Amino acid sequence: MMGSGTAANKGVRPMASGLKNYYVKRGLEKEFEVCFLDNRTVGLTQWQATSPLMTYLPSFMVQLTLIITLSRLLMIIFKPLRQPRFVCEILAGVMLGPTFMQNLQQVAIYVNKPEGVLLLETMGSLGVTFYMFLMGLEMDLTPIRKMEKTAYSVAIAGIILPGFAGMILYRLVKIDQEDAPMEGGFFWAIALTVTSFSDLARILSKLKLMSTDLGKTALASAVLTDLVSWILLVATIAMVNGRGNVLRIIPTLIFMLLCWFVIRPLLFRMIKRIGAEREDSLSSSSSSMEGQCSDKHVGFILTGVLFCGFITELCGVHPMFGAFMFGLIIPRGEIRTKIMDKIEEFVVGIMLPPVFLVAGLRTNIVFIAAGYRYWLVATVIIVASLIKIISTLLVCAYLRCSFRDSLALGVLMNTKGVIAIIVLQEGRNVKGFDQPTFTWMVLSIILMTGLVVPVVSFTHKSTRHLKQQHRMNLERSRPESELRVLACLHSSKNLSGLINLLHLSNATRKSPIVVFAVHLIELTGRASAMLILHDKSETNDISSNPIRERAESEQIVRSFESLQNDNRAVTVHPLTAVSPYATMHEDVSNLAIDKHVSVILLPYHKKPNDIGGWEDQNLEYKRVSQNLLANAPCSVGILVDRGLTRHLPLESQHDQIRKIRIAMLFVEGADDREALAYAWRMGANPRVTLTVVRFVPGKDLLESVADDDDADLDVFSAMFEKEKEKLLDDDYINEFRFRTMHNQFITYMEKPVNSGDQIVSTITSAHNDYDLYIVGRGYDRQSPMTSGLADWSEFPELGLIGDTLISVDSLMSASVLVMQQSPPVAALANPRVSQKGNTSGSNKGFSSDHPFVSHRLSNP
Structure with a gap:
């Protein structure tokens, strides 16, 4: 038998020493023939x-x-x-x-x-x-x-x-x-x-x-x-x-x-x-x-x-x-x-x-x-x-x-x-x-x-958008300005809660809402992630998804189109994002940057069971939520829907008269100000009554702080930061009270508390009959007013107050919206662990200013 090959160099016999089974014969130029015995x-x-x-x-x-x-x-x-x-x-x-x-x-x-x-x-x-x-x-x-x-x-x-x-x-x-x-x-x-x-x-x-x-x-x-x-x-x-x-x-x-x-x-x-x-x-x-x-x-x-x-x-x-x-x-x-x-x-x-x-x-x-x-x-x-x-x-x-x-x-x-x-x-x-x-x-x-x-x-560094001096959030925007929302859904089970939350978000001609409704689907069997925009004027191909997921996407599209038809001040852009769960938060963050949204709304990854507890729908949903909380370029809201949709849409004359009762529980910090900003917008809805409850330090708590004589430089620095946050809280609360003072359906009150136990008792005794609670997550917050709550916190994605609200038996019929303001630029440039087992990483962003071709996913 014979084989052919190419010599390594001109005039060089390519036969290695010791290969006695082969005979190498020179050919033309760099060609040679190899003869061997097939024995x-x-x-x-x-x-x-x-x-x-x-x-x-x-x-x-x-x-x-x-x-x-x-x-x-x-x-x-x-x-x-x-x-x-x-x-x-x-x-x-x-x-x-x-x-x-x-x-x-x-x-x-x-x-x-x-x-x-x-x-x-x-x-x-x-x-x-x-x-x-x-x-x-x-x-x-x-x-x-x-x-x-x-x-x-x-x-x-x-x-x-x-x-x-x-x-x-x-x-x-x-x-x-x-x-x-x-x-x-x-x-x-x-x-x-x-x-x-x-x-x-x-x-x-x-x-x-x-x-x-x-x-x-x-x-x-x-x-x-x-x-x-x-x-x-x-x-x-x-x-x-x-x-x-x-x-x-x-x-x-x-x-x-x-x-x-x-x-x-x-x-x-x-x-x-x-x-x-x-x-x-x-x-x-x-x-x-x-x-x-x-x-x-x-x-x-x-x-x-x-x-x-x-x-x-x-x-x-x-x-x-x-x-x-x-x-x-x-x-x-x-x-x-x-x-x-x-x-x-x-x-x-x-x-x-x-x-x-x-x-x-x-x-x-x-x-x-x-x-x-x-x-x-x-x-x-x-x-x-x-x-x-x-x-x-x-x-x-x-x-x-x-x-x-x-x-x-x-x-x-x-x-x-x-x-x-x-x-x-x-x-x-x-x-x-x-x-x-x-x-x-x-x-x-x-x-x-x-x-x-x-x-x-x-x-094209993914952190290019971090050069912005201000992150996108609701606190820095006016309540009557346009609200751009990225509503994410894993399945049609999350549909009704998010849509009715948007119904309550007071979309008017002066303050319209632009909703980017994204159906998140796990990437399986494809070479690369994909993003599909559902356009009425064009036939979009979403047939690459399995039948059940395709039917679910179509149901989500129809539901959001109904939302737009019910209120002309709402503009909806339904999309389907197909990507692996491990990087799904990056796709959502990139889309948020590309569309300049102020808030990402997510459904809670757990659902109530028959014995009053909670069970995971899919552990990967939790992973996506945690990654978004750590890396999102804008504010994030997690909705725990437990009956918000009972009176939406209206089914009887009694429902038309009854108003949706919303309570905003304010402790301190940027997340609570963000929660107040969203509640402020919802409070302008004529179908909503809003009660803002601010918890302030009680007499005993103030005395214990004043008696602390072991202050060092770090303590003074922490006290300075807390005083700075308190001034920001006071300013925002005062602005809210001044601009809503003539709205008879908005109530503001302050409750002095000395510990987390008193917050729980106050909620269960005096504020336990609301349809929706809006709270701040309390990103990396340590407050004396919430002392004791962290000892039995089970759901860190919701923060201490949110965790308390879904755990109290007397509030089992109330929905909860937990808001987290976008982390500051310095926090993203130097990532920290936002919660156990979850480290914030760098954001990968869509480039929104490329001078290349325009496409259908450009900003509406």
């Missing part, structure tokens, strides 16, 4: 007759184990540098190649054997085929139809300039070689042109830039660039296989037309019928049949991938193109999500690593300049790494975009992925690359992709 020797072990490492499949298993293990190890090592998975996998392939481990005799004999390359390449080709199918599933062509000037300008420049640069570099490298194939320059050009859409989407999602102008511009440009690069690659491969015959492209074009105009409509009909059957089975509670139908059709789709790949192989191009085209024509819907859930991790984690190992075996950094001058090596790597950035900077300079945004966009367009490795592999197969030039391009790809996240993180 099935008898093994010395008791397990089987032949040595397991002398056959191809066990050797492939060893290779696969090593590449997966090493790539996972590198992902852990490079996690602090926030490097994408692709960089770690290609580095793992290089480390297992001739640069490092291949020079070890045991590795060369038992792991990376020349005769095992064929099986490795075959499995890699199969992995690439299914990976390109997933890439087609993931790609959305909608941004192309809505591309603005900046997006398509960047895409066109990113195709033309890198393309010409690749051709020039190829001619520069091959100028002394008469046998250099003409088509080789096209592979150089395509390798520099391509931008990996899927890898870019993951990076933007990780950086929380997906829904910014920058992210949308980059994604739209990447889609167009990918499609053009893909078409050029298919045409080039067809011409190479047809030996320059342009007519060899015609069968591939016919296949494309058949897919788009014949197979695609048939798939639409089939999936529409499946959806109707599932709706029927769901209504009849036949969930098991639904799962069986899904599995059956997923198997049919996966068979179609192999068939389309076979057809394109007959047409003279790689099977991966047929798989990509088949994935592209599958309609967006649950079938896409289910397919990705079933095979994505297997394809990416198991079937794709052989591609990186093959690329690593063809990369040798030791002989990077074999036969070439060092200045040429440096020129190629530098030009290849910078040409995309330069083209983007030129376009953005012409469009007068800021340099910071232009640089970030150029670096994002430099994102490479598996498709770039595929281009290099195909180019090497037609001798467009030899081993040194292949190594140059691999290093360029690693350099380009590895710098994306660090550079963009530096240019």
Whole structure:
């Protein structure tokens, strides 16, 4: 048997000493032939007759184990540098190649054997085929139809300039070689042109830039660039296989037309019928049949991938193109999500690593300049790494975009992925690359992709909004000004309470309310987070969500639309946010910054049980709430709904006369002032009676403070801060009393207390007949008036007073709204632990001032 490879250097015999089973024969230039005996020797072990490492499949298993293990190890090592998975996998392939481990005799004999390359390449080709199918599933062509000037300008420049640069570099490298194939320059050009859409989407999602102008511009440009690069690659491969015959492209074009105009409509009909059957089975509670139908059709789709790949192989191009085209024509819907859930991790984690190992075996950094001058090596790597950035900077300079945004966009367009490795592999197969030039391009790809996240993180820091001197909250806004609210819901069970709270928030023409109603859905089976705006004028695709979640989103949209129809002073923008629970608070915070909201309203993550206690609906809901309390860029309100909706909407004449009774319990601090600000706004509602109860230090408490003689510098500093807070409280209370003095439905009173027990007794005896209590959470507050309450506090998210209100049996029918004012800038710049087990981290914000394309998520 014989195998072929590439020598490390001109005139150097690549046979290592001690490899007596192989005979290496020089060929033309850097080519050589490896001859070996395929002798099935008898093994010395008791397990089987032949040595397991002398056959191809066990050797492939060893290779696969090593590449997966090493790539996972590198992902852990490079996690602090926030490097994408692709960089770690290609580095793992290089480390297992001739640069490092291949020079070890045991590795060369038992792991990376020349005769095992064929099986490795075959499995890699199969992995690439299914990976390109997933890439087609993931790609959305909608941004192309809505591309603005900046997006398509960047895409066109990113195709033309890198393309010409690749051709020039190829001619520069091959100028002394008469046998250099003409088509080789096209592979150089395509390798520099391509931008990996899927890898870019993951990076933007990780950086929380997906829904910014920058992210949308980059994604739209990447889609167009990918499609053009893909078409050029298919045409080039067809011409190479047809030996320059342009007519060899015609069968591939016919296949494309058949897919788009014949197979695609048939798939639409089939999936529409499946959806109707599932709706029927769901209504009849036949969930098991639904799962069986899904599995059956997923198997049919996966068979179609192999068939389309076979057809394109007959047409003279790689099977991966047929798989990509088949994935592209599958309609967006649950079938896409289910397919990705079933095979994505297997394809990416198991079937794709052989591609990186093959690329690593063809990369040798030791002989990077074999036969070439060092200045040429440096020129190629530098030009290849910078040409995309330069083209983007030129376009953005012409469009007068800021340099910071232009640089970030150029670096994002430099994102490479598996498709770039595929281009290099195909180019090497037609001798467009030899081993040194292949190594140059691999290093360029690693350099380009590895710098994306660090550079963009530096240019678009998530804490940029912290430069604001004032955080968004209600205390600093006038009660009659516009109120911008971000209402978050995990399910329709939270719907009625939040909507009726907004009903009571006094939306008028002079003080309108803008509500961004966000249905929060856990990310499962998708490559990146997504944000969907439900627009009446357009048909939004939320079909990628499962049926129950889609129906829930539709119910939430209809309910908030009813809120807007009931009161024209309320403007509602319903959205659906799909992201992992671990980073869901970042998406909410980014949206709050982008929409300039003053308060985020959340439902409480617990629900009452049958014995008067509380039980968690979902522990992940608690995690989201805690993260928002620690990191939100504006005020946060948590609603514990226990009957607020009993009289909303009105059902009888008695309900029309009865007013909603609201009590605001004021202790001290910024959170209580924020709670008073929201209560102040609600107090102007003609259907509300508001009672503000301020607890002040009693006589005994004042005397105990005066008798404390052990004051030191820290105590004096704390006393100064408390006195400062007290002045702010007095000023705000006095302003509230002055401006509401003529409102007969607003009552103010003060209650002296000496401990937390007296607060509880005062509430239960004199203020126990209200429909809604509004209190401040008391962020990091230590007050003598609440002493004793912390000893039995069970729910720190609600603060001491909120915890007390939901724990007292006599108040079981009352709802509670707990307000927390946005932490000060200094607190976010130097994070502290806001509660046990929850540390505040840095905020990742939407960029709201990018000079790029406008989009439908811009501020209304």
